[in-house]
Amino acid sequence: MRRRKFTSLFPFFLVFIVLTMNLSSCSYKHYKGFQLVSDADVHLPVIFDSTFNKTTYLTTLKVFNHELSGITIIKKVKKTNTFHVVFMSQIGLKYFDLVVRMGKPADWFEINYIMESLNKEFIIKALQTDFQLLFAKYPNTNELQLYQHPESGSKEIIVANNKEVSSYLTDPVTQKASLIELRKGISTQATISLVPYSTNHPPEFKINNKKTRIQLEFKEIKM
Amino acid sequence: MKIYNLLIISLILIVLSSFQNETEVYHKLKDVDSFISKVKIYSAETFSIKSDFMQEKHLTILEEVLISEGHFTFQKENNVLWEYTHPIDYAIIVYDGKFIIRDVDKLSEFNIESNRMFKEINNMIITSVSGNFLNNSDFEVSYFENNDFYMVNLIPVRPEVKDMLSEIEIYFDKKDISVSKVKFIEPGDDFTLIKFFNKEFNQPIPEQVFN
Numbered sequence: 001m002r003r004r005k006f007t008s009l010f011p012f013f014l015v016f017i018v019l020t021m022n023l024s025s026c027s028y029k030h031y032k033g034f035q036l037v038s039d040a041d042v043h044l045p046v047i048f049d050s051t052f053n054k055t056t057y058l059t060t061l062k063v064f065n066h067e068l069s070g071i072t073i074i075k076k077v078k079k080t081n082t083f084h085v086v087f088m089s090q091i092g093l094k095y096f097d098l099v100v101r102m103g104k105p106a107d108w109f110e111i112n113y114i115m116e117s118l119n120k121e122f123i124i125k126a127l128q129t130d131f132q133l134l135f136a137k138y139p140n141t142n143e144l145q146l147y148q149h150p151e152s153g154s155k156e157i158i159v160a161n162n163k164e165v166s167s168y169l170t171d172p173v174t175q176k177a178s179l180i181e182l183r184k185g186i187s188t189q190a191t192i193s194l195v196p197y198s199t200n201h202p203p204e205f206k207i208n209n210k211k212t213r214i215q216l217e218f219k220e221i222k223m
Numbered sequence: 224m225k226i227y228n229l230l231i232i233s234l235i236l237i238v239l240s241s242f243q244n245e246t247e248v249y250h251k252l253k254d255v256d257s258f259i260s261k262v263k264i265y266s267a268e269t270f271s272i273k274s275d276f277m278q279e280k281h282l283t284i285l286e287e288v289l290i291s292e293g294h295f296t297f298q299k300e301n302n303v304l305w306e307y308t309h310p311i312d313y314a315i316i317v318y319d320g321k322f323i324i325r326d327v328d329k330l331s332e333f334n335i336e337s338n339r340m341f342k343e344i345n346n347m348i349i350t351s352v353s354g355n356f357l358n359n360s361d362f363e364v365s366y367f368e369n370n371d372f373y374m375v376n377l378i379p380v381r382p383e384v385k386d387m388l389s390e391i392e393i394y395f396d397k398k399d400i401s402v403s404k405v406k407f408i409e410p411g412d413d414f415t416l417i418k419f420f421n422k423e424f425n426q427p428i429p430e431q432v433f434n
Contacts, residue, residue, distance in 0.1 A: 056289070058311060069313075069326055075284055084284045090291065090313050091305065092280045092407060092415030093387055113411060116386045221310050223289045 031169065034147035034156050042144040044157055045168055045177040047134055047192075048083070049200045052076050057218035059087055061095070063123065064213065068095055072218060074201075082108065083135050098127060103137040126212040129190050133182050134207065136166065164189070174198045187211070249374050252366035258373055258395075265400040272297040272401075273423040278307075279416040295419065298428045301349055317349075318433035362391070371397055372404075386410075 054075035061068045070089040077084055082101040088094045095115050101108035109128045138159050147156040153172035158165060169179040173196065180192040187210075194205040203220040252258060273296050280289040293307040303317040316323040322333040361384065362377035377391040387409065394404035401422055407415045 054285070067331065069324070071289070073282065073285065073289070077284075086282060086284065088280070090307055090311075091315065092278060094409060094413065097411075097413075113409075116383065223291075223310050 031147070031149070031154075031156055033151075034149050034154075037146045037148050040146045042146045042157055044136075044138060044144065044159060045170055045175065046137070047177060047180075047194070047202060047205075048074070048076065051200045055201055056221055056223050058221050059219075060215075060217045061087065062215040063118075070095060071221070071223075081105075083131070085131060096127065098131065100131045100135050102132060102135045107132070122212050123214065126190075126209040126214045129182065129211075130192075130207045130209050130214075130216065133166070133180060133190055134192060138166075171196050176202075247369065249367035249369050249372075252368045252373065255366045258366060258368075261400050262395070268425075269401075270299045270425050271428050273426055273428070274419040275421045277418045277420070279418070280413075281416065282413050283411070296428060296432055298433075302433055303349065304433055316433055368397075373397060373400075 054073065057072045057074070059070055059072040068089070070087055072085060072087045075084045076082075080101070081104060082099050084097075084099055086094060086097045093115075094113055095118060097112040097114075099108065099110045099112065109132060111124060111127075114124065138161055142159050142161060145158040147158070148154070155170045155172075155175075157168040157170070159168075163184055165183045167179075167181045167183070168177045169181075170176065171178045176194070176197055177192075178194055178196065180194075182189045182191070189211050190207065190209045192205055192207050194202045197203055202218075205218050207216040207218075209215070274294070276293055276295045278291040278293075280291070282289070290309075291307055292309040293305065295306070296302075296304040301317060302319070303315070305315040307313040312325075312327050314323075314325040316325065320334070324331045324333075361381055362379055365376045365378075367374040367376065373395040375393045375395070377393070379385045379388055379391075388407055389410045390406075390408040392404075392406040392408070393402055394406075395401065396403045401419075401424070403419055405417045407417075409415075
């Protein structure tokens with residue numbers, strides 16, 4: 001008798017589990033101790049601001065057990081509103097050369113060149129996710145939520161974009177982003193951690209694409 | 224009077240630029256055999272090379288050229304040290320069949336045979352600096368010259384090299400047949416130009432240089 005009751009309730013139980021999972025994936029779990037600040041004038045921090053022109057970084061790319069090191073040039077092309085990213089070895093051979101545009105007239109990602117050994121769909125997809133997150137510009141229509149830690153003053157700004165949610169943790173002193181996290185459902189796609197900075201671009205940052213386990217580290221150098 | 228001055232300046236500039244073009248223009252080398260004999264003699268007589276180098280990276284997206292500097296060491300048969308001192312401390316060491324990268328204090332060792340990319344890079348380095356392009360089926364070779372240099376143009380045949388480089392140009396100084404410049408041209412017209420200077424030949428090179 002008891003067995004029969006459970007069997008008849010099982011479909012309802014299943015629907016309940018699916019609904020619970022679905023609801024929990026829609027809500028973003030913000031950092032511990034942070035409290036929602038309502039009616040605040042919220043602006044998303046921009047990593048490479050509008051005055052940025054170009055810079056060079058010492059770069060390490062880790063893919064599974066392989067490591068490539070070299071120099072990355074990031075240049076803003078104002079005419080086309082694009083960022084041009086070239087990562088090459090110390091002896092000058094290019095690993096990849098890509099173009100990203102976030103915002104007007106439309107988001108754009110293009111690989112001009114990628115070395116044969118890196119020319120894999122999952123690597124290209126990871127590079128697209130990572131650099132679109134780095135140069136992200138969300139439409140003004142996107143709703144922003146601000147959370148703040150009452151003691152440290154650190155802020156977390158959350159923005160939803162289609163099925164993805166991005167979280168920007170800001171430095172209480174500079175108000176620049178110190179950690180960016182991109183989530184899809186309950187899984188973290190990629191994170192960007194930045195050392196505190198007050199200039200128009202970060203001197204040091206790390207990108208960790210958790211989905212594909214690809215890591216990129218950047219340290220600015222003067223050529 | 225102003226127009227007269229302007230005309231004179233323009234004339235001087237035209238003469239200077241035509242003179243520069245004349246020295247930079249390369250013609251097809253007629254006596255290839257004679258050049259090959261000279262390279263063979265140079266190659267047979269050269270056991271080691273020590274040199275400073277300046278590397279220019281020309282990218283179509285940048286107006287300015289990215290400059291790196293360092294020291295280069297070659298020891299017969301296949302031992303090579305590329306030591307960058309500016310803008311960063313970095314070295315590529317090819318020694319005893321191993322490919323070692325020293326990035327500041329961190330050492331990474333690779334087996335050349337097990338890594339196709341390093342193997343190709345190593346082959347290109349050795350080919351470029353040792354004149355080892357003779358009878359090398361990996362490249363289509365053509366020969367040029369001007370007043371100061373012989374220029375050997377190498378077009379890669381193998382797809383794995385073609386993917387990285389469309390051409391390699393090796394410039395031999397006519398005075399001593401040593402390699403003065405190497406230009407690595409990539410698909411899409413970006414290129415790397417490495418200029419060698421303060422060259423020393425056949426000086427003893429201690430083994431620890433590569434360790």
